[in-house]
Amino acid sequence: MTSTREGIDSQLSGDAVREFIDQIDSIAESSDVDVMIHSTGGDALAAWKLMSILRERFDKVYVLVPYMAFSAATLFALGADEIVMHPYASLGPIDPQILIFQPNTGLRQFAYEDVGAFLRFLADDVKISEQVHVSAIIDSLFSAVDPVNVGGAKRASELSSSVGERLLLLHMTDPEDKPKAKKIAENLNKSFFSHTDAVSRSRALELDLRIAPEDKQLEKLIWNAYLEIEAYLQLRDPFSFSQEFLKHPDGADALKPIPPLQLPPNSPPEYVQNAWQGILQQAIENLGRQAPEVEFEIVNSLIESIRIASEFRTTGKLRLVWDQNGLVDVNHVITDYGWKEMVGDTS
Numbered sequence: 001m002t003s004t005r006e007g008i009d010s011q012l013s014g015d016a017v018r019e020f021i022d023q024i025d026s027i028a029e030s031s032d033v034d035v036m037i038h039s040t041g042g043d044a045l046a047a048w049k050l051m052s053i054l055r056e057r058f059d060k061v062y063v064l065v066p067y068m069a070f071s072a073a074t075l076f077a078l079g080a081d082e083i084v085m086h087p088y089a090s091l092g093p094i095d096p097q098i099l100i101f102q103p104n105t106g107l108r109q110f111a112y113e114d115v116g117a118f119l120r121f122l123a124d125d126v127k128i129s130e131q132v133h134v135s136a137i138i139d140s141l142f143s144a145v146d147p148v149n150v151g152g153a154k155r156a157s158e159l160s161s162s163v164g165e166r167l168l169l170l171h172m173t174d175p176e177d178k179p180k181a182k183k184i185a186e187n188l189n190k191s192f193f194s195h196t197d198a199v200s201r202s203r204a205l206e207l208d209l210r211i212a213p214e215d216k217q218l219e220k221l222i223w224n225a226y227l228e229i230e231a232y233l234q235l236r237d238p239f240s241f242s243q244e245f246l247k248h249p250d251g252a253d254a255l256k257p258i259p260p261l262q263l264p265p266n267s268p269p270e271y272v273q274n275a276w277q278g279i280l281q282q283a284i285e286n287l288g289r290q291a292p293e294v295e296f297e298i299v300n301s302l303i304e305s306i307r308i309a310s311e312f313r314t315t316g317k318l319r320l321v322w323d324q325n326g327l328v329d330v331n332h333v334i335t336d337y338g339w340k341e342m343v344g345d346t347s
Helices: 016-025 044-057 072-078 112-125 131-144 147-168 177-190 201-206 216-233 241-246 269-290
Strands: 032-036 060-065 082-085 098-102 106-110 294-304 309-322 328-341
Touching (some): 016 294, 044 060, 044 147, 072 147, 072 177, 147 177
Antiparallel strands (some): 098 106, 309 328
16 A cells, blocks of 8 residues: 555555565465555556565465555456456556656656657648658757657556556466457556546456455455555645644744734834844744754555555654745655554454
């Protein structure tokens, strides 16, 4: 489980593999395993590694999706013999999104299919076919997007299709299944207009994914398990450093505005300015001494069973900072982060 809490960026990544191995080693002799996943995605190769070690240990792997398994989490699910989707659950496209830096706009998401869509727009909608015009437009495109980024996006797209196909072939072992697996992976990679599109249970069946038939009792158990995790990870409560600071009993008092300056009428402007600067500086110094230092803790990811549990936890401290104009901000300092074993009842 990776946190989907607003304000927390948590992704499926390779650091979870070692924790996953501990989970596998804690299971007594068994030929089958059920894995529940909730994630917006992450590293495609991490998804491959996690599923491949499961397939090495178990004959049958079932993936349970209570709510969402997008992008790399969908890739992970492709390696299962069967995907058990709750009626509320969604899978997603596996088209990779890479971040590129634009001098004027900063970081933005970019996918290889964006280039293909642009070229189709030129040919089909604008009807530009003369090579001289096409070349000029492509030159303009590459002035906005580094060609190296286009190449990187292309490789990421090919990797996603390749990993998807390899995961499907872990259980689609008949020779005639190979072209079918390739088609499923390419459809999930290239047939969607948006990376955030949702693949419902019925749509997943249309895409030829191996989706378990409806089972009301099992669906209820899956949803109840998800609700417990949702509550523990606080997935419905947006996170911000400012809100965390304000939760402290003295946090709100520290953010109270500086009282207005009271001076006699017709005071000389230079006197008013000097008085204001002096009072402001003194107020900032006083607030700096009085403002509390607030500790915070975030659970980014969770891997648990009835046997053992671990979580990726980030802890830190929040402090108020002021500029010379009296504007205030909350500064955060990370003091510790990483996977921690959870001690206590994991039932």
